[in-house]
Amino acid sequence: MxxxxxxxxxxxxxxxxxxxxxxxxxxxxxxxxxxxxxxxxxxxxxxxxxxxxxxxxxxxxxxxxxxxxxxxxxxxxxxxxxxxxxxxxxxxxxxxxxxxxxxxxxxxxxxxxxxxDNLTAESATIIGLDTRDMFDNSSVLETVEGADQINSLVAxxxxxxxxxxxxxxxxxxxxxxxxxxxxxxxxxxxxxxxxxxxxxxxxxxxxxxxxxxxxxxxxxxxxxxxxxxxxxxxxxxxxxxxxxxxxxxxxxxxxxxxxxxxxxxxxxxxxxxxxPQRYYVADVTCDFTGVSLKQVGPDRVEVTGARGLGRTATYKASVTYDAGWRATALVPIIGLEAAAKARRLGHEMFARTNTMLRQSQLPPFTQTRCDIIGGGGEGPTTAICRLIADHPDQAGAQFLVREQSSGISHMSVGISLSLVASVRPVQRIAAFLIAKSSVSQTVMVEGESVPFTSVADAKGKEADAVAPAMPATPGDAEAGHTVPLIRLAWARSGDKGNLFNVAVIARRPEYLPYIAAALTPEIVGKHYGRLLCDGRTLPVDRYSVPGLSALNFVVGNSMDGGVLASTSLDPVAKGMAQLLLDFPITVSVACADSLVPTASPNGAVSTSDVHSQRISHP
Incomplete structure (x- = not known):
């Protein structure tokens, strides 16, 4: 080649x-x-x-x-x-x-x-009074002092x-x-x-x-x-x-x-x-806002336009630690009104086990959660009652795992054997910055030490980078259609600690102004707050990525403590973009009429899958 x-x-x-x-x-x-x-x-x-x-x-x-x-x-x-x-x-x-x-x-x-990069043995000296979490500015020292044990600390x-x-x-x-x-x-x-x-x-x-x-x-x-x-x-x-x-x-x-x-x-x-303008890695601060893509052949995409803004004098560090124990049980309920029976099962089981904890002079659960999966519709169905309970002690968490099996004879008709019943430590994560000069790396090849280039210094002109402007508000959407976002965009999401990212990429550049007008940070925060957090508006940062005709949203304080601490059904946030794709976007009549009616090489969905709705504005 x-x-x-x-x-x-x-x-x-x-x-x-x-x-x-x-x-x-x-x-x-x-x-x-x-x-x-x-x-x-x-x-x-x-x-x-x-x-x-x-x-x-x-x-x-x-x-x-x-x-x-x-x-x-x-x-x-x-x-x-x-x-x-x-x-x-x-x-x-x-x-x-x-x-x-x-x-x-x-x-x-x-x-x-x-x-x-493994600094676990040095955690007591590395994590000090001034060590602050890079996302929420909380004290990392106070966090780990309350831990059952530190599992890892890495740069x-x-x-x-x-x-x-x-x-x-x-x-x-x-x-x-x-x-x-x-x-x-x-x-x-x-x-x-x-x-x-x-x-x-x-x-x-x-x-x-x-x-x-x-x-x-x-x-x-x-x-x-x-x-x-x-x-x-x-x-x-x-x-x-x-x-x-x-x-x-x-x-x-x-x-x-x-x-x-x-x-x-x-x-x-x-x-x-x-x-996307400040994607920090150890060797360079990356600006991806001007990256452009070109389809240059079947299954071939050319990528150009990445810029380097310099380099920081710090590494990201991550500490993982255990704090408490989690009991989990998945109990199937079969028959008429399965979802209602499953919901009552969760309420009654938590009431019973908290009473048993009190009688055993143990503290109550620190948090509980009951999710009902399936069980809707007419006639006999199957629901899964997902029970989660956290407790400071392993013995306390074990109460739920042991007692959940009693539901098969003590509670609802139609309860069957649990699919899962387990207790594990609750692992949490904190991230902070550490000076590169405090990390000593080595390279060995077959027992021989190898010299390497060190990049501990900070260089570049990151401060001179100007954030790309948001797309201009369209002026032709007052009397048009609403279409679900999926008609106009692709989307991808994923977790990072106690927040998640949602990227929304317009299928065509001309769609982006309509998307930006509809998906403001406040609206996105309310949307996810309604779906995830009982109506609380979540903090959202929105970034423009003009090279890709895209917006990137960072939804904060949304992941219930991070991937292994979260009680959510989606602790890695892979489904968060899916929860946005049916959001109604107002577009002009001309834009609506231009939407691709059938599947196209760039992946647009067909109108048989997702329909638009004509609206009128006062």
Whole structure:
């Protein structure tokens, strides 16, 4: 491919499908790298807890046995290098397990290890009186002092150590909690010789990594227009064709399912970036507001326009900790009025168990939740009563798990055996900034220390960046139609701590003014507050992304404490965009008449699926 470096992405999260690497190797002959993303804040906490209780070694063990060893001979024969953050809290142990497995197979592999981001043992000295949560400014010290135990404390490190390991001849590079996008940026720094002050190039490489690291999400997985995505069973893994000038084409393995379009790439591009003009990673502050996309062929989208605004002197740090215990039970109820029976079951079961706690001289539950799933409609149906109760003590939480089974004979007719009944620690997350100078990283390749470029300094002109203006209010919508948002836009959402992001991308640029006029921050805050928080208006920040004809919304104080603390049915906020897609948008008659009536190559939905309604204004 000459001056093009081709990077395939095989996983998006811990325990993702093993089909990714098998597909990439079987159906693509020109790969230079395959990257793996395994980590998230919740995973780091789980790895830390398993190390503390002696049930795990702190890394993604399946990376060794399930993903790499079955394909190691092919990888070595074809010279394909691997970069993975599978090391978790213990990259050296991960590397040693892989080394032993390779030796047993008679294979010699050079493994690079990047460490230093695991700060768990130093949490008592790192978290001080002035350590403030980066989202709500609360005291992190006060938060963790009330914890049952700290599971992990990690810094989100950068790509230059990865590049150094590759330059030293590593076939496989294993990191800890490096930034997800660094899995791709590191190889590009090595291949193209990008320096620490090549901010636009580092931003372009970061964008390549950001698009690739969620694997099939950029090739049609979780796409708004899901009916347009063929063959989920064999969805194609993404490939980035990267050039030295920062140029990028996103494509996928040929002959596979899925699709790569402006819509799929736009959704992934804005996924969880918060402010698209200030997307902070370890090596560069990225401005994605001017990025543009072009469909240059079937399943090929060209990506241009990322800018680098400099670099901060801090890393993001994340601490996970256990605080209390959670009981969960899923109880099916079958028959007439199933939902009503399920609702009463929840009320009565919480009343009973709180009485039993009081009689046992234990404190009451700190919070409870009952969700009724299904059970509506006429005639006999099935409802699921989802019961959640938090308690400071494991013994207190166990009351609900033990007692919920009594409902089958003590309460409603139609109750059956519970589908789930369990108790687990409640894990919470706090994020803050830490000086890069306080984090000491190392790079080792086969026992030899490798020097690397350090980027601890702060540089750039971020303060000079001007926020893009919001689209002008349309003047021709006074007597038109309302159409649901899905007719005009794609949307994607995801969680970040106690907030979530919703990206709304206009299917055509001319639709964006109507969308912006309807979806003000206050209206969006009221909409989600009504659906999620008993009518409370949620705080919302809105950002303009003119290059993509898009808006990005950050909805604060909305996630019930974060992914593993949340009692919500959607603790990762994957469905939050879906809750916005039926929002009515007023458009002009001309705009309504121009809407694509049937499915089109860009993914617009058909009018048979979503209908418009003519309205009149006084």
């Amino acid at each position: 000459g001056d093009i470096v081709r990077i395939g992405a095989a996983t998006a999260f811990f325990n993702d499908s093993r089909m990714g690497i098998a597909q990439l190797l079987a159906k693509d002959e020109q790969l230079d790298y395959i990257i793996f993303d395994f980590l998230a804040e919740s995973v780091m906490g789980g790895l830390g807890r398993s190390m503390a209780n002696g049930t795990g070694q702190g890394f993604a063990a399946d990376f060794v046995d399930g993903y790499i060893l079955p394909h190691l001979q092919t990888l070595l024969d074809r010279g394909i290098r691997i970069v993975a953050n599978a090391g978790g809290l213990n990259p050296s142990a991960c590397a040693e397990a892989l080394r032993r497995g390779a030796a047993s197979a008679g294979l010699n592999v050079r493994i690079g290890v990047v460490e230093g 989100y490190t950068g790509a230059f150590p990865i590049a150094a390991a590759i330059a030293a001849g590593a076939d496989i590079v294993i990191t800890g909690r490096a930034v997800d996008s660094a899995m791709a940026l590191g190889p590009l720094i090595h291949e193209f010789g990008w320096g620490p002050d090549d901010f636009d190039l580092l931003a372009a490489g970061t964008l390549a990594g950001h698009l690739l690291e969620c694997s099939a999400q950029v090739t049609g997985g979780t796409f708004t227009d899901w009916r347009d995505v063929p063959d989920w069973a064999d969805i194609g893994m993404p490939i980035g064709e990267c050039r030295a000038d920062g140029g990028l084409v996103i494509t996928k393995v040929e002959g596979t399912g899925g699709l790569v379009t402006i819509g799929t790439v736009s959704e992934q591009l804005l996924y969880e970036v918060s402010d």
